Amino acid sequence: MNEKTATNPRIKIYMAGFEVFRTDAAETGIRMKRLCDDYGFEGIFPLDKDIKPQPSKQETAKAIFEGNVRLVNKADVVIANLNPFRGAEPDSGTVFECGLAYGLGKKLYGFVSDRRTMAERLGPDTDPATGLYKDGMTVEDFGHPLNLMLSVPMTIVEGALEDALKRLSLDLRSSS
Template identity: 45%
Template sequence: MPKRNPTKSQRAVMELLDQGLPVEQIANSLGKSALAVKKQLNRIKRRVREGRIAPSPLPIERAANEPRIYLAGFDVFRRDAKEHGEHLKQLCRDRGFIGLYPLDGQVPSSLQTQDAARWIYAANIELIRSADIVMANLDDFRGSGEPDSGTAFEVGFAAALGKPVWAYRSNEGTLAQRVEAAATGSNGAYCAGGYLIEDFGLSVNLMLACSAQLVVGGPAACLDAIRSKVDEGTPVFGGLGLAKR
């Protein structure tokens, strides 16, 4: 059977997929049902495998060859969150990755506040499920020693799915060094709130440190480390790692 280029409808679906959008958002953008989009994607993938479609190049083929990285972090709360997201995605593209940024989806304007929150949650969960790797910004957020709670949740969810988790911090200071001690006891130092400051020589809580490969540096350094592992053909899993960049 001769190969052919994708139809206009197929290209529209594949281009949105290539942007990292989940099925529900693709359906919303095209005015279709999620079920119809899923069926269309399955048909496209089958025809690609069978060699019946031969675009140059196929977005879905690029997606198959380029690891998809979910960009977790409190960067979504920056004043320039959208612009920073584009910067992070460009860093990914420069290294042969597809960056999935939590703010890529457009929240339907008809949704009320809490419904909008649930929509964002569901969209981000779908993005994480679709990702090959999760990369998280674990710098302190709104307090010494504590990363963003939403990011911590996403790291845990990715770990539960068995996905490789990479993270970065701007410095290698340990929790014990960064959190001010207000008192000491037989078990160690306590913060002003009266809680023990864990001291395992780690820069973040052990549940994060043991589930992620941590790079000291920024997102570019972390992506470089991931790229290096991918090029070596070695597993990108592993926690308690510490690489200075």
């Protein structure tokens, strides 16, 4: 694998996703970081920050936001869970982190459990006569599993975190 040299730290991966909302989020983060370690990477989980409750919810939210931005900045790569969260689309916080990482020039990987195109996935709720989704709007159809603003700059694999780690490892080996 094309890891950083011994004088530099291992490649750092920020794992964006809705796992932070799980009731066992801390334990899930530990498992995800161990999996990164198994592939020779250093995993960074969104809870890897020391955020103390602030005097108000708004101040606490701001501290969490600023902490996550610092963690994304620290990473070399972002791997995002882009599975649907509370609807047909990925978690909006995860999507923001992907955009931030793109703007910072980070490598982007994502994973989905269903890599069919958006048109295929949303087809059952799309009127075949008009092509309109049940909300009365058109469905983006560029042959991607997600909106083009995610699909174009990212390498998206079907599967889970481990599948994205395997793909990243393969890409790093083939680029050396």
